[in-house]
Amino acid sequence: MTDLRTKVEEDRGLLKKIELFLPGFKGYRKKEDLRAADSLLRQQLAMRMGEINRKVDICRDELTKAMEISLMTDIGDISKLSRQVENKIRHAEQGYSNISADIRFEEEELNRMYEWDLSLLQIIDFVGKLADELIISIIGSEGTTGQKMKEMRKALNDLNTLFEKRMLKITGLEVS
Numbered sequence: 001m002t003d004l005r006t007k008v009e010e011d012r013g014l015l016k017k018i019e020l021f022l023p024g025f026k027g028y029r030k031k032e033d034l035r036a037a038d039s040l041l042r043q044q045l046a047m048r049m050g051e052i053n054r055k056v057d058i059c060r061d062e063l064t065k066a067m068e069i070s071l072m073t074d075i076g077d078i079s080k081l082s083r084q085v086e087n088k089i090r091h092a093e094q095g096y097s098n099i100s101a102d103i104r105f106e107e108e109e110l111n112r113m114y115e116w117d118l119s120l121l122q123i124i125d126f127v128g129k130l131a132d133e134l135i136i137s138i139i140g141s142e143g144t145t146g147q148k149m150k151e152m153r154k155a156l157n158d159l160n161t162l163f164e165k166r167m168l169k170i171t172g173l174e175v176s
Contacts, residue, residue, distance in 0.1 A: 034110035041117050042089050048124050049086035055131035056082055062138045063145075074149045081156045082127075088163050089120070116166055123162070127155045 056079045063071050134148040 030107055031110055034107065034114060038110065038114045038117055041114060042092055045117065045120055045124055046086050046090035048121075048128065049082065049089060052124070052128050052131050053079070053082050053086060055128070055135060059131070059134050059138055062135065066138065066141075068138075068145070071145060071149065074146075074153075078149060078153055078156065081153065081160065085156060085160050085163065088160070089117075092117075092163070092166065113166070120159070120163065123155070123159050127152065127159060130155055 056075065060072070060075045060079060063075055130148065130152045134145070134152055136142075137145045137148045
């Protein structure tokens with residue numbers, strides 16, 4: 001995946017480039033660009049979670065066709081959790097840099113936030129692979145559907161917990 005921080009810097013318009021030379025605006029411009037890059041990254045991560053949600057919907061449909069009523073609650077729980085994670089990622093705190101923000105973010109913290117969000121990509125890809133495996137287990141009637149559901153639920157719970165720690169970790173408020 002392309003580093004969106006570089007892309008945002010390259011796509012600065014004339015006004016934004018001028019701001020870099022004005023006293024007091026350089027730091028502000030850099031922070032705003034970092035926030036924009038992180039927002040774009042999170043939108044891409046949320047889109048990938050949306051793809052996972054569509055796979056979970058396929059699983060639900062296949063379980064319905066197979067009349068696997070005993071697994072419907074489980075797939076419903078997975079679907080709900082997956083959508084919650086998508087919404088958390090899509091609507092997460094951006095790290096405000098203005099004067100009156102509750103928590104002020106400096107450039108270093110905004111870079112840490114971007115790196116943290118980027119690290120979620122591997123986990124989301126892993127959850128996507130689990131969703132693919134779950135579809136295969138349902139369609140193939142391999143008898144591993146229950147186990148695949150447990151693995152998927154655990155991976156989603158882990159992703160959810162990790163994302164909830166995001167702001168605490170970035171601001172240095174996390175208690176070890």
